[in-house]
Amino acid sequence: MTVNLQIDEVLIQEALALSNQQTEHDVVEQALREYVQRRQQMKILDLFGTIDYDDDYNYKQQRHKQ
Template sequence: MITNFKVDENLLKEALALCDHSTADLVIEAALREYIQRRKQLKLLELFGTIDYEENYDYKQQRQIR
């Protein structure tokens, strides 16, 4: 896919200096992958504390079953 958009040159230069990618296209692709991965992680973090366990839940017993 060919896409034209403006990117802050200073940001792009800094990103190129920090990574092993040789082209701006590769840097942008890597940045998008990292962004998506981070957003997915944040969604998972929102789930913590939302699962209710029974009062007599015995996690040690569940570990022995495996």
Template sequence: MATNLAIDDQLLVLAQNVAGIKTKKETVNQALKEFVQRRQQEDIIDLFGEIDYDDDYDYKKLRDRN
């Protein structure tokens, strides 16, 4: 998808240098991937303490292969 964006050139160059990426396109794509991953991780962290586990569940019993 072709897109025209007004991006801060200094910020883009800094991101390229930090990441060691040569092209602007690759830098923007990497930044977007990392942004999405971070937001998804935050959503998962929000679930901590929200999941009810079965008190009778015995994971050690499932490991027994005898």
């Protein structure tokens, strides 16, 4: 997909200097991948506290069963 964007040149140059990417295209693609990954991680964090646990469950007992 081709997209024309106006991106701050200083920001692009800083990203190029900080990354191991060679082109502006690669820097933008890496940034988008990191953005998506971070948002997916944040969705997982939202799930904490939503699972009901059985108070009577004895995980130590389960370890000794064979």
